[in-house]
Amino acid sequence: MLLSLFISRLLVWISTAHKRDIGKMKFFMRQRILQ
Numbered sequence: 001m002l003l004s005l006f007i008s009r010l011l012v013w014i015s016t017a018h019k020r021d022i023g024k025m026k027f028f029m030r031q032r033i034l035q
Helices: 002-020 022-034
Strands: none
16 A cells, blocks of 8 residues: 555654754754744
């Protein structure tokens, strides 16, 4: 199914981005919560 493929890719992207861009992700989430 297309949704499961999207979710699996999203999880892989999150796991890699979590190691590199943790500061950027926190800043982005904070900006979204404030708005």
